[in-house]
């Protein structure tokens with residue numbers, strides 16, 4: 001176990017992808033705990049598109065990370081020292097750990113204990129059985145509400161949320177079309193995850209591909225990307241369709257946002273219901289979602305994929321990987337214990 005606490009502190013707000021000036025990497029002593037506190041050694045960090053939104057100027061659903069503050073992030077670790085009986089030594093915990101080797105928890109600043117019966121690798125605890133899996137679960141099943149025979153389109157389909165969201169729609173009997181970058185990811189979606197068709201948005205003819213893949217229009221859009229892709233999907237929405245507005249990753253690194261979708265009027269004509277959602281609002285129901293997803297994963301009905309990056313110092317590079325499509329499934333950084 002490392003005897004110092006490495007931390008990435010926000011140094012300046014990036015105007016595009018994060019770069020060498022975005023963070024200061026500092027080394028501090030391991031924090032000493034007081035009565036009521038426990039010390040957690042962080043071993044895995046979840047890399048999420050929302051990390052980029054947290055270091056912009058504007059508040060989102062959380063205030064921006066302040067300059068000089070440790071980078072906010074979800075992670076997983078183990079309690080290594082404790083003066084709080086609610087966090088016994090050896091407990092595995094997950095939650096907002098930040099980009100650092102150690103964090104201190106207490107009853108007023110807790111992390112969630114991962115129940116010992118959760119029989120899954122840490123990358124899956126942070127992925128399919130964690131925040132991203134729950135985003136797919138509640139977003140697809142409760143907002144998208146796919147029905148047998150309907151056409152469901154998922155963008156960023158080979159990523160953490162999208163790959164699970166598409167499989168959930170398949171479980172409900174829908175025809176599922178995934179939009180992803182490159183032939184390799186598209187083949188993986190069909191061959192490994194059972195998607196019915198794909199659109200390679202990096203190909204020149206992606207708009208034609210979308211038309212061919214959705215001959216009967218689109219009933220559910222699980223929207224992860226925004227921009228031109230969302231505009232094209234909106235233009236093909238069917239009457240009484242649903243849009244689960246999950247993310248708009250194509251704009252997160254941009255200073256100038258693209259103009260609004262020119263096809264927005266089709267949502268009106270087709271009486272489409274669009275609902276944005278933030279998964280934190282479903283936190284009280286995570287137990288229910290994790291139980292169901294664990295069962296489906298155990299039965300082989302949902303496949304869980306991850307991309308693992310090794311090494312604490314790789315954290316900023318790993319964040320940029322999301323925007324270059326260098327991950328398949330859940331992206332996590334493993335920190336050497």
Ligand SMILES: NC(=O)c1ccc[n+]([C@@H]2O[C@H](COP(=O)([O-])OP(=O)(O)OC[C@H]3O[C@@H](n4cnc5c(N)ncnc54)[C@H](OP(=O)(O)O)[C@@H]3O)[C@@H](O)[C@H]2O)c1
Nearest residue numbers: 049156159160161180181224246247248249250278279325
């Ligand atoms: N609402 C919520 O509570 C909530 C919670 C979690 C996540 N989200 C959102 O869900 C979306 C997916 O998140 P995730 O964690 O599962 O990430 P992810 O999909 O695993 O990774 C991001 C993927 O997005 C694609 N991408 C990146 N830039 C793009 C662009 N300009 N145009 C098209 N595709 C692009 C890349 O795949 P390609 O190789 O296919 O380009 C990349 O692999 C994000 O928008 C995120 O903000 C929302």
